[in-house]
Amino acid sequence: METIRVNLDSRSYDITVQTGGLRTIGEWAARFSLGAGMLMVADTNTAVLFGDAALASLAAAGFSPTLLTVPAGETSKSLAMADRIYEQAIQAGLDRNSAIVALGGGVVGDLAGFAAATYLRGVPFLQVPTTLLAQVDSSVGGKVAVDHALGKNLIGAFYQPRGVLIDPQTLLSLPEREFAAGMAEVIKYGLILDADFLTELRTDALAIMSRSPQHLERIVAHCCRLKARIVERDETDVGDRLLLNFGHTAGHAIELAGGFERFVHGEGVALGMLAATRLSELMEMIPAGTVAEVRSLLELYGMPVHCGGLRTGELIRHMGKDKKRAAGSLRWVLLAQPGRAVVRSDVSLESVREALQVILRVE
Ligand SMILES: NC(=O)c1ccc[n+]([C@@H]2O[C@H](COP(=O)([O-])OP(=O)(O)OC[C@H]3O[C@@H](n4cnc5c(N)ncnc54)[C@H](O)[C@@H]3O)[C@@H](O)[C@H]2O)c1
Ligand SMILES: [Zn+2]
Known part of the structure; x- marks a missing residue:
């Protein structure tokens, strides 16, 4: 306990x-x-x-x-x-x-x-x-x-x-798809706040996927601890709590474009995190190759890493309607390194377009 x-x-x-x-x-x-x-x-x-x-x-x-x-x-x-x-x-x-x-x-x-x-x-x-x-x-x-x-x-x-x-x-008793969707948020905590936790998620993937009670208790408690520390700093969502939105800017747009049927929330977030990681690569904040690492982790937990059929313009239009949009420009939560996220508002539309290709195009 x-x-x-x-x-x-x-x-x-x-x-x-x-x-x-x-x-x-x-x-x-x-x-x-x-x-x-x-x-x-x-x-x-x-x-x-x-x-x-x-x-x-x-x-x-x-x-x-x-x-x-x-x-x-x-x-x-x-x-x-x-x-x-x-x-x-x-x-x-x-x-x-x-x-x-x-x-x-x-x-x-x-x-x-x-x-x-x-x-x-x-x-x-x-x-x-x-x-x-x-x-x-x-x-x-x-x-x-x-x-x-x-x-x-x-x-x-x-x-x-x-x-x-x-x-x-x-x-x-949770259906497989719901479990994987929750894992997207678990991986999110690792990516934005805790590189050691990411390593643990990679090493213990089999035990976690088989829902070993001991492992579940550990990862759930750890995520609560990470979220609690953020909420303590920013109860009403005006500062650090924004970091929890990593993967959600594109994620919400993907959910919406899929009519809320093709993708459950966590699947949208998984895809959104890949797009945001690619954007961080394009802005030279993290080394090339980070996308491949994140993709392999998401795949390990059975999450979608491509959303072919959706269109770039449509996703960008949906992002503009996101209620979390800051006045003027979109604020993006990006990676400064795996385990540390930052908020940036100097992201060009062109980079966003290019970043989205990482999930829209099957390589
Ligand atoms: N308040 C917040 O900070 C916050 C953050 C993220 C998401 N949300 C909200 O959470 C909602 C999504 O939550 P969710 O993903 O838990 O969806 P959900 O509550 O619809 O649960 C998903 C499905 O799992 C079933 N279920 C629940 N527990 C089960 C179990 N133990 N075994 C088998 N089946 C079980 C449910 O009946 C449902 O069919 C959205 O409305 C979203 O907006 C809120
Ligand atoms: Zn979420």
């Missing part, structure tokens, strides 16, 4: 990473001095996989939890679904001391967190993430949101949880 403290003044909290921890969620929740009333939000997959065990442990610890199950998938990240949560919370008589618990991936975490931030102007929020992406990324840092018909994550808040409970064992 590992505990990672996120230091944010009065909003500080612990991330507990514990193999098998889900079975003791009741004892874990009991430490937060909450009321007995509790609303647990899961989706149609996580409710079936983990709902009973979680409810039993919470009941044994003296809570009276109710479970709300939302359809699996991004479409549940909506104001309409948040309204279902409010309705159930009101009917169950939840007060300001009652917690809302997210049991699921990033969709459930973002949705339940948004409801927790707004119901009664904020009630205690507990995160129990069950996808690799949610365990290493979305459950840490307090960004909560729902989507709007006109764009993703447009309605949201910064709202830190009281605590995060991560049980890496829940990842054993």
Whole structure:
């Protein structure tokens, strides 16, 4: 077991990473001095996989939890679904001391967190993430949101949880593609922050791919530690937190160009990281050959490294619409070396065009 403290003044909290921890969620929740009333939000997959065990442990610890199950998938990240949560919370008589618990991936975490931030102007929020992406990324840092018909994550808040409970064992049932997509974010942490971690990911690839609990616990805890340090420096996304956007400028454009069907988020990020690495090469920030290294690591974890069929102009147009665009020019997160990222706003359109060829053209 590992505990990672996120230091944010009065909003500080612990991330507990514990193999098998889900079975003791009741004892874990009991430490937060909450009321007995509790609303647990899961989706149609996580409710079936983990709902009973979680409810039993919470009941044994003296809570009276109710479970709300939302359809699996991004479409549940909506104001309409948040309204279902409010309705159930009101009917169950939840007060300001009652917690809302997210049991699921990033969709459930973002949705339940948004409801927790707004119901009664904020009630205690507990995160129990069950996808690799949610365990290493979305459950840490307090960004909560729902989507709007006109764009993703447009309605949201910064709202830190009281605590995060991560049980890496829940990842054993995760579909292969979702696991690989989460690995894209794991590799991202190595590329932007920690060269030693990159080496470890290369050396231990087989054990990690076979989801050895010991290895999962280690890499998940390490990613949480890296993200926690960044969030502590920049809680509201105005400085260093931007580095976490590595691979996401092109990545979002690729997701959009694929109609959000051809590529899941992590696959877009994998391709976007390759484009950003190539751009760093073209700007002579890193030695030629780094792209080949990054590509081989992504391939090792079963991620796509080409997106033939998409067009350069289309991707560039989509990038211009990215909400993270700085006034005037696009800010790119690039590599100063593997393990260290920097933000640059002096990137020419021509270089971007050329960099994109590394994923558009099959060599
Ligand atoms: N708040 C943040 O900082 C942040 C950061 C990154 C991404 N996000 C958001 O996260 C969302 C994506 O999250 P996601 O990738 O976890 O998607 P998701 O929540 O849709 O989960 C993916 C699929 O896996 C299923 N699933 C979950 N846990 C499982 C398990 N243990 N075993 C088997 N199946 C399981 C889910 O039911 C779903 O079908 C997006 O909406 C994105 O915007 C938020
Ligand atoms: Zn991401």
